[in-house]
Structures are given as structure tokens and as C-alpha cells.
Amino acid sequence: xxxxxxxxxxxxxxxxxxxxxxxxxxxxxxxxxxxxxxxxxxxxxxxxxxxxxxxxxxxxxxxxxxxxxxxxxxxxxxxxxxxxxxxxxxxxxxxxxxxxxxxxxxxxxxxxxxxxxxxxxxxxxxxxxxxxxxxxxxxxxxxxxxxxxxxxxxxxxxxxxxxxxxxxxxxxxxxxxxxxxxxxxxxxxxxxxxxxxxxxxxxxxxxxxxxxxxxxxxxxxxxxxxxxxxxxxxxxxxxxxxxxxxxxxxxxxxxxxxxxxxxxxxxxxxx
Amino acid sequence: xxxxxxxxxxxxxxxxxxxxxxxxxxxxxxxxxxxxxxxxxxxxxxxxxxxxxxxxxxxxxxxxxxxxxxxxxxxxxxxxxxxxxxxxxxxxxxxxxxxxxxxxxxxxxxxxxxxxxxxxxxxxxxxxxxxxxxxxxxxxxxxxxxxxxxxxxxxxxxxxxxxxxxxxxxxxxxxxxxxxxxxxxxxxxxxxxxxxxxxxxxxxxxxxxxxxxxxxxxxxxxxxxxxxxxxxxxxxxxxxxxxxxxxxxxxxxxxxxxxxxxxxx
Numbered sequence: 001x002x003x004x005x006x007x008x009x010x011x012x013x014x015x016x017x018x019x020x021x022x023x024x025x026x027x028x029x030x031x032x033x034x035x036x037x038x039x040x041x042x043x044x045x046x047x048x049x050x051x052x053x054x055x056x057x058x059x060x061x062x063x064x065x066x067x068x069x070x071x072x073x074x075x076x077x078x079x080x081x082x083x084x085x086x087x088x089x090x091x092x093x094x095x096x097x098x099x100x101x102x103x104x105x106x107x108x109x110x111x112x113x114x115x116x117x118x119x120x121x122x123x124x125x126x127x128x129x130x131x132x133x134x135x136x137x138x139x140x141x142x143x144x145x146x147x148x149x150x151x152x153x154x155x156x157x158x159x160x161x162x163x164x165x166x167x168x169x170x171x172x173x174x175x176x177x178x179x180x181x182x183x184x185x186x187x188x189x190x191x192x193x194x195x196x197x198x199x200x201x202x203x204x205x206x207x208x209x210x211x212x213x214x215x216x217x218x219x220x221x222x223x224x225x226x227x228x229x230x231x232x233x234x235x236x237x238x239x240x241x242x243x244x245x246x247x248x249x250x251x252x253x254x255x256x257x258x259x260x261x262x263x264x265x266x267x268x269x270x271x
Numbered sequence: 272x273x274x275x276x277x278x279x280x281x282x283x284x285x286x287x288x289x290x291x292x293x294x295x296x297x298x299x300x301x302x303x304x305x306x307x308x309x310x311x312x313x314x315x316x317x318x319x320x321x322x323x324x325x326x327x328x329x330x331x332x333x334x335x336x337x338x339x340x341x342x343x344x345x346x347x348x349x350x351x352x353x354x355x356x357x358x359x360x361x362x363x364x365x366x367x368x369x370x371x372x373x374x375x376x377x378x379x380x381x382x383x384x385x386x387x388x389x390x391x392x393x394x395x396x397x398x399x400x401x402x403x404x405x406x407x408x409x410x411x412x413x414x415x416x417x418x419x420x421x422x423x424x425x426x427x428x429x430x431x432x433x434x435x436x437x438x439x440x441x442x443x444x445x446x447x448x449x450x451x452x453x454x455x456x457x458x459x460x461x462x463x464x465x466x467x468x469x470x471x472x473x474x475x476x477x478x479x480x481x482x483x484x485x486x487x488x489x490x491x492x493x494x495x496x497x498x499x500x501x502x503x504x505x506x507x508x509x510x511x512x513x514x515x516x517x518x519x520x521x522x523x524x525x526x527x528x529x530x531x532x533x534x535x536x
Contacts, residue, residue: 026444026445026447026448028443028444028445028448029443029444029445029446029447029448029449030448031448032448032449032451032452033447033448033451033452035452036448036451036452036454036455037451039452039455039456040454040455040458043455043458043459043464044464046459046464047459047464047465050465050469050470050471050474051314051465051469053471054314054317054318054321054469054471055314055317055318057317058313058314058317059313177291177295178291179289179291179292179295180291180292180295181292181295182292182295182296182298182299183295183298183299185299186298186299186302186303190299190302190303190306193303193306193307194306197309197310197313201309201310201312201313202305202306202309203309206305206309
């Protein structure tokens with residue numbers, strides 16, 4: 001068991017290299033994909049810039065503060081998508097029965113599904129987020145402390161883990177409802193769209209839902225509020241952002257349980 | 272003609288088998304609708320009347336957009352993605368020796384798909400949106416008719432763009448990169464990310480003249496009655512792009528089919 005876990009990073013890396021080589025078989029397509037992934041995220045931020053050509057403040061946030069929210073939202077989803085985004089394709093493998101191949105190989109099924117069609121082009125999103133982060137940090141007027149700096153780095157890691165857990169939960173649900181891949185999009189890509197903006201603008205019910213039901217607020221909103229020295233909504237303590245690593249651990253445990261339950265439920269189509 | 276009708280009908284039936292996919296898709300569109308409403312309400316609260324829209328217009332834009340996204344196929348559609356895959360794998364050879372025109376065959380398949388998604392997926396977000404928010408609806412039968420015509424033209428324009436992208440595979444072997452790029456460009460210039468009426472200055476004028484504007488922004492503006500030159504001008508604008516893109520599609524088809532080399536096994 002312990003030995004098995006120790007081998008996992010090397011196995012994952014091996015699968016990833018295999019998929020990168022396969023993607024490079026069509027170089028023109030690969031370059032276009034990389035370019036378009038960069039462009040897609042750039043357009044996303046251009047939309048925010050266009051909005052700020054009409055306004056100065058959005059829900060109490062200036063452009064630089066929005067930049068910080070945007071960058072952390074985009075970066076965390078980007079890392080999660082890079083590492084585990086492929087699990088959402090598991091529904092297709094369940095339907096066609098090609099998941100069987102993964103079950104008989106001497107590498108954990110989860111690793112094979114997570115690395116399935118690994119797409120290096122997905123680095124485009126975190127890269128672009130890094131540029132926006134640089135812009136935001138350059139324009140923010142903040143009293144930086146060591147605690148805030150550490151908090152920001154830790155929250156990006158924890159946020160990526162939370163998004164990754166949501167990807168896996170969505171994939172696990174496909175063992176019950178095949179073809180429901182799009183449902184997970186409302187929590188992953190929808191979650192990213194949501195977390196780009198100050199959550200308070202969506203109303204109290206939404207803030208409650210993304211705090212207590214699907215903890216998207218811990219991905220970046222509460223940590224960013226702490227860094228910016230803004231009070232938390234709903235009368236929550238201002239240090240609530242410090243809990244994001246804890247939330248990440250709980251989400252991973254839930255995702256692992258769901259994935260195992262899903263896999264146990266799997267019956268091959270036999271075709 | 273009957274054969275194309277039969278293709279469209281079978282395509283419609285084929286999509287009706289993916290029930291869970293349709294429900295989960297409609298759910299996702301609805302969630303995105305609520306997220307965008309939160310954003311637009313804040314934006315229009317800060318700047319009332321932005322882009323000539325009042326708050327009801329802005330919210331109607333959101334729900335129409337979420338309902339029309341899949342029928343129009345802004346993010347690409349199963350049908351044209353399959354066409355791209357057939358060019359890549361060589362199965363396109365089968366399509367080419369059918370006694371039907373390649374473009375019309377796939378247009379029929381896509382129209383069947385669009386009609387299914389319009390009926391069973393497009394309505395749900397709009398219904399939910401109308402129950403929660405005060406939305407704008409066309410007031411007279413002529414406006415409804417104009418919207419229906421605008422919608423059909425929008426679907427044809429979107430199909431033509433996706434068809435050209437899929438056929439790019441004849442030259443670059445794998446059209447997936449191009450599909451991805453087209454998806455980005457079309458979501459930006461169709462008004463998916465932000466209504467084109469909000470785009471300022473030259474970038475706004477440019478965006479509103481592209482064929483992508485004719486796929487989403489223009490039909491929604493027909494619904495809202497907000498086209499700058501009136502509904503007639505909007506339909507003429509769409510019709511112009513339909514003609515240009517259909518001609519381009521026919522031209523590319525004939526060049527591509529002359530180019531194709533079928534490798535026997």
C-alpha cells in the first residue's frame with residue numbers, strides 16, 4: 001500500500017510524458033491549441049478590462065483588486081485542470097467500455113484517467129494568470145507582511161487542490177449518471193467564473209452556498225479578503241481564509257471516497 | 272430535397288437519445304445564467320443604461336445567450352467535431368462518394384441537432400430566467416417571426432464557420448487546434464463573454480461587423496428590438512454573411528475534394 005503510493009508520482013509522470021509525445025505528433029495542431037488556450041484566458045481578462053472602461057469599482061473592488069481575484073481563480077483552476085482535468089472524460093470510457101483496459105494495467109486506474117490525454121497546452125491558463133498576478137501586485141497599495149505572502153502562496157496550492165477534488169467528484173458522479181460530464185462544468189468552469197468576481201455581489205444565499213455546500217469561496221475569495229484586509233461577509237471572522245488548507249484536505253477525502261465508490265460500481269458494457 | 276429532410280430528422284432523433292447529457296447541459300446553462308446575472312446586475316447598477324440596454328435587457332441577454340449557446344453551437348458542436356474527426360481518419364471518403372453534396376449533408380445533420388437542442392435545451396434556461404427575473408419578450412407576431420428568421424440565419428452562419436474549420440483538416444491533417452482557436456474567437460466576438468454593445472470604440476465597431484456578431488448578438492438584439500439600424504438591417508446583415516460563408520464553404524469543398532487522396536487498406 002505505502003509502496004504503491006510512493007510509486008504513484010513516477011507512474012503519473014510516465015503517463016504524462018506519453019501523452020505529451022502523442023500530442024506533439026501533430027505539431028501544427030499543438031501550436032494552435034497552446035496559442036488558443038493562452039488567447040482564451042487573455043480574452044477572459046480583456047472582458048474585465050472592457051468592463052472597467054465603463055466603471056471604476058466593481059462590487060467594492062478596484063481593477064487591481066479584481067486582478068488579484070482573477071489571477072488566483074484562473075491559476076488554481078488552471079493547475080487543477082492541468083493535473084486532473086482529464087478525469088471528466090471518464091464518462092466516455094464508461095460508455096464505450098474502454099475503462100476495462102485501465103483496470104487490468106498495473107497502474108492505479110485513477111492515475112490513468114487523470115493523465116488521460118494529458119494536455120500540456122493547459123499550462124497556458126496558469127501562465128496567463130501569472131502575468132495578471134504580476135500586474136495586480138504591481139498596482140496594489142498594500143502593507144505586505146510575511147504572513148500575507150505565505151497565505152497567498154498556500155491558498156493557491158489549497159485552491160488548486162479544492163478544484164482538483166471537484167473535478168474528481170464530478171468524474172465519480174459519471175459512474176452513476178454516464179454522459180453527465182457537463183454537470184461538473186457548472187462547478188469547475190462555473191466555479192472559476194464565479195470566483196473571478198467578489199462573491200458578495202451574488203447575494204447572501206450564493207455566499208452561503210459556496211461557503212458551506214461547495215466550498216468555492218475558500219479557493220481564493222476568503223484568502224484574498226484577508227490579504228486585502230477586507231472584512232468577510234455574513235459576519236464570518238476575517239481569518240476564515242486561513243482555513244482553506246483544511247477545507248482542501250476534507251475535499252480530497254470526499255473525492256477519494258466518491259471515486260472508490262464509483263469504481264466499485266463500475267460494470268463493463270461488455271461490447 | 273427529401274433526402275436532406277430525412278438526414279435532419281434522423282440527426283434530431285439521434286440527439287434525443289442523450290437524455291442525461293441534455294438535462295445536465297441545461298442545468299449548467301442555468302447555473303451560468305445566474306452567475307452572469309449577478310455580474311451584469313452589478314455592472315448595470317454602477318452604470319445604468321450601459322450600451323443602450325436597461326437592466327431587463329441585460330438580464331434577457333444573459334438567459335437568451337445561455338439558451339442559444341448550444342443550438343447555435345458557439346463552442347463547437349458534436350456534428351462538426353465529428354466531421355473534423357472524419358477528415359482526420361479518412362472516413363470522409365465515405366461521405367464524398369455519397370450522391371449528396373458534402374456541405375448540404377452536414378448542414379442537414381447540424382440543423383437536426385440544432386432543432387433538438389433548441390427545443391429541449393434552449394427553453395429550460397429561458398424559462399427559469401423568466402420565472403426569477405423580469406425579462407423582455409418581443410411584443411408582436413412580426414417581431415417573433417423576425418427573431419425566428421434571425422435564429423435560423425444565425426445557426427447557418429455558425430455552421431458555415433464550423434464547417435470551414437473542420438475542412439481545414441484537409442490541409443493541416445488535424446483540425447482540433449483550429450477548432451479550439453475558432454471556439455475562442457467566436458466566444459469573444461459573438462458576445463458570449465460580454466455583450467458587444469458594451470465593447471467601446473473601434474474594438475466595438477469591429478466586433479459588431481464580424482460574422483460572429485451575426486450568430487449571437489444580432490438575433491438577441493432582434494428579440495430586444497435594439498438593433499441600431501432596425502430589424503430589417505439586422506436581417507440583411509445576417510443574410511450577407513450567410514451568402515459569403517456558403518460560397519466560401521462550396522469553394523473550399525470543391526478544392527478539398529479535388530485534393531483528397533484516398534488511401535486504400
